[in-house]
Amino acid sequence: MAANGARCGQPQKRPGAKAKQNGKSTDSSVRERRQKDKEDRLSLVVWRRPVTTLHYFLLETLIKLKEWTVKLWQRRGTVFLVLLLCSLFSFAYSTEGAHQHYVKYLEKRFLWCAYWVGLGILSSVGLGTGLHTFLLYLGPHIASVTLAAYECGSTDFPEPPYPDQIVCPQGGGMEGSISLFSIMSKVRLEACMWGAGTAIGELPPYFMARAARQSGADPEDEDYEEFEEMLDRFISNMCFMISVACAFQIPNPLFDLAGITCGHFMVPFWTFFGATLIGKAIVKMHIQVGI
Template sequence: MAANGASCDQPQKRVRDKQNGSSTDLSVRERRQKDKEDRLSLVLWRRPVTTLHYFLLETLVKLKEWTIKLWQRRSTVLLFLVLCSFFSLAYSTEGSHQKYVQYLEKRFLWCAYWVGLGILSSVGLGTGLHTFLLYLGPHIASVTLAAYECGSTDFPEPPYPDHIVCPQGGGLEGSISLWSIMSKVRLEACMWGAGTAIGELPPYFMARAASQSGADPDDEDYEEFEEMLEQAQTAQGFVTRAKLGVQNMVQRVGFFGILACASIPNPLFDLAGITCGHFLVPFWTFFGATLIGKAIIKMHIQKLFVIITFSKHIVEQMVSLIGSVPRVGPDLQKPFSQYLEAQRNKLHSAGEGTPTGENWLSWVFEKVVLVMVCYFVCSIANSMAQSYAKRLQQRRHSEEKTK
């Protein structure tokens, strides 16, 4: 009887343990959901004082962490400072080498500018500043229009690339080809693509560190990735199936799967970085495929699209189509025609002044850029404030466990 009683108690005990475990998991999930809601409410337009306060504190924490990391790599830092001192000495010393120094300085700053814009475009798990639409795309478009107008891509330097002026003598319009325009903007496009590849590294390192430590990271993006893996078999949504397809391609195909995902416009590529970090894909396999895909293959596709779109005959057809719109067509066509005519006059002017009669198109574009930059700065402040709030929540939970 005792044995039978014990055997009867064991299933009941397992049921009770399972129920207790389920209730514990539910309470943990509810706590995480509440913490996540509290963090997401920490934005400038809702709680400006607290958000700015947490933003400043998180900035101090990051500066302290970076200082410690630099001190741990002080030999590398010392070598970097020695190289900087050498270049500074060469830059400030007069001599025949100055023309080479100035050329290298100009090229370095130009490349660093586009790399920085590329990083801003892809960093932050899809919340970055869309610098292709704001900077690189308009630059390629202006070079394309100028090439067809001038009949050449040999714009004098200076003022190019700050300003575009047609070369004296010019050339024949028929001599301009897609390849010549692509070659003209290849450096800035590839540098921008390399910057986007660098911007994809934070999700990779985050997931890799979490996988190596064996911890369950309290991060919204990583939790979304884990939930997607668990629910992928029953999910019917297109976005979820697309995420699963990216994850399967990266996990099974490896280098060429990453290359395929990076070579096409892919808003879900952040998931590829998280997947590669989670499955401990080697760094150079991930970064090498990402760099080739984004800086070479994808950038040539995007360049080709912009150049074809802004070819002279296509732009003129678009302006004429705008004029054919009933009632409002002529009114809309006029500012576009004025803008194109002003740009043509500017290209044939040796001066650097802006065309007279600046129209509302350039004014609207400037304001759109200003609004997007302000939103990007606000998103950075919100993200850092939420990161500090997460630190406080984790510290509070650790203190509760120790009690």
Template sequence: MAANGAGCEQPQKRVGGKQKHNGNFTDSSVSERRHKDREERLSLVLWRRPVVTLNYFLLETLITLKEWTLKLWRRKGSVFLFLVLCSLFSVAYSIEGAHQKHVQHLEKRFLWCAYWVGLGILSSVGLGTGLHTFLLYLGPHIASVTLAAYECGSTDFPEPPYPDQIICPQEGGVEGSISLWSIISKVRLEACMWGAGTAIGELPPYFMARAARLSGADPDDEDYEEFEEMLEQAERAQDVVTRAKLGVQNMVQKVGFFGILACASIPNPLFDLAGITCGHFLVPFWTFFGATLIGKAIVKMHIQKLFVIITFSKHIVEQMVSLIGSVPRVGPALQKPFSEYLEAQRSKLHHQAGEGTPAGENWLSWVFEKVVLVMVCYFVCSIINSMAQSYAKRLQQQRYSEEKTK
């Protein structure tokens, strides 16, 4: 009886940093439960559970709007000052006068820069799940400017923001007078703004990891948990991906500003880890953001611009088309649409404004438009799925809290 009585009241004890109550909570059970909950969250996608996913998405949207409203209410002074400045600018914008010419010029430039900054943010935000706006927007834009510069023999077509299409100037330039530097200068503004946007998109992981480190609490975010596990298992890592992640982490941690600059200056799919690393080791904000901004907006963008410009230079494009035609059997069939597409682009560049768009659009442009549409739709779906999973995570955390209080 004594043994049975002793078994009825087991003392509370710590097991692996987690409290054990009557055997209900252990490291293995908690780990299994979290893994099961994570799998349940990941199953919340539109193509599997559309009704529940949309419902959770709307609820998470309302919660997020409420949180943002409360944050703005806590900063009433800053919000009021911003509204006053917007009101003054609106009055200056609506009043007629000689200043309207400068106001409209600044408006166009601001909207043009904001457009590319926004695309840059969409590209890098979300820990690798962003929209590939370089392939969809900036790359094709640089390619079209490059082709136009070589075809027109000049870069004197309108300054950005461009009209719906680029048209060669009346007085064409001398053939062969176009240089790489002139084309780089023509697209520098939009490319640098896009690069600055990608640097801004790297800030959420930095702030998340920094806040978690300063609070002293273990965050529930899986990305941060994976990062901490990777640090603990650093010496035993064998696979290439983990070694590459550790290489980024070691460079950022040991070299500091120049390590961040080196990682940000090259196309690096693992750079998301740099933000978490810098936040975890409390790297100063301006050290991280300054190096990231210089690397992405200046160094990396000039490398990418140079690659696109060289790839779409006139003589290289013509050589590529001729090589396509030399492929046995299918070469001529593949060469024809590419040749027609290039000819259509040349005719567009030389037709006058108001003449209408020349005919000759082929299936290449149609395919590209559909690819862009599919990628944008997938990006929107990923946002809906992510917000639905965030709401499911809120419910699971609420359930954990209720169980701990019992």
């Protein structure tokens, strides 16, 4: 007991200084390694190291092809169903019969929708440098349908694609039967397809920011990392509502910033695209058509 008491009474050594020294050396080695990796990434460009860059490009391409092949194999039931539907439609399209009337109708509808989706993509793609197809195409189309509806007294003229001159139905319509909602119903398909196209055009900034985040070029400042983690949690929880709110604003030249932010913070694709689609193809569409 005396020995134990003497041992307890002696001052104990604190390993704090040595541990701190080891921690500092470890942190410095990590910083050096990060700095070296950063310099290697910056020097890995085509005009400086073309062979190495192309080599890594081919390796990354092979890895992506392998990943996509594995994913397709895991969803082979869905892939088989899609191929079967495409084969059936191709057979029905090339075979003569009474069903050709419906096939031609579906083809006309599909091309009409694809036309407006393409115009929507042209309007929003390119980080704000796209062609403003609403003022050039969708707006004049809504105006022409509105004028024709009031002239004919009805919206019961031919389905799209409209001819060069909209033919009024025989007998006309009842006076006062034209309303804002009836005109919106007449142009809803075109406006929705155009809005869906603008949502698709917002995807390149999202994918570019997501790829830049996945490349591993993270900041070295620990305080910034903590702030980024906090902001990451906030963005992940609120990104859907923020994207919807930003998507239907008019005018909206800075929505690309929302796509870049969601891509940087690794927001799931369907969360961002679903919010953008709701904001642009539903909310914003009804606001623009109503105006």
